[in-house]
Amino acid sequence: MRRPAFGGSPEADPHNLPACAAGYSATEWALITDLPARVIVLATRPGPDRPDPGMAAGLAGLEAIAAGLAFDSDLVRAVVATIYSRHDEVTPTAGPPVDLVEVLGACRAVVRMLDRRADPADSAAYRQWVQSVAARVCRTGSQTRPEDSLAPADRRLLDRLGAALALG
Template sequence: MLAPEVPMSHSVAGEPSSAGRRAAPLTTAVYSAAEWDLLTTLPGRVIVAAAAPGPGRPRQGVAAGVAGLDAVAAGRAFDSDLVRAVVAAIYARHDGATDVVERLADVVDLLAACRAATRVLGRRADPADSAAYRQWLQSIAARVRAAAATGPRAVPPPPADRRFLDRLGGALGLR
């Protein structure tokens, strides 16, 4: 059986949010079920990887998870139809997708998935939506990593945080 395709519309950079704009023709691209799954699971995978302990980095705990969830939710206000649709799909999921996220926390796998998503977006998405999505993922990771520096036991971010964010930005084509 063929996987269903998910239609997606995209806004142009600089346009007002969809709530304030009149109906206008939008560029439409179609994502396969596998592509859409990749795009909708990446934010959760970024949270898990960014909150994971590492060399010189203790376990992050609840503050990091909350920061990540807040960063995902902030996508609802983005001026990008793609980011808003991904957030809506994440919140609409009731299929146990979080089990997949927990199994895929490895940073190497995450970076490979980010490179794959960047290729998909390069082929299918409006350039403004592609950039917004990739920057949104980077901001999720930055907010999770910053949670330790602002929490009750605030600590300066270790160099590993900067390296992680740099590697993530590279995989997303932002560096």
């Protein structure tokens, strides 16, 4: 049986988790593995003070997820492997609506879980990786701005994500 898609039922296959996920329930593992996609959706959403970042920003987010395979963290690599193992089940309409409050709450929930169960180095690597996914999306969406300049809305988003992920 395959793992559930983003927003799917995590109880669909609680026994098909990577070894790194053994300390987590299927619901907790789904929250950990869904967070990067939620961050991409949030970071690519246009707003009143933020123009549409375009398809390139979403693709940059997917590339940033894939870059997790090169991380020196069993947790990050297991999350990426889980995401890839269910790629054929993810559809553009899958999952609940994503908004800033929901994503920040999910970040804080994941941080609490990782603080209780993960190796501190793996926890730090995961949190930095999720932030790097958002940063890559925001940088790509801001390419029309002067070099090394993020839109103020992107800077605020990254700052709030960093705080929710307990970075810095």
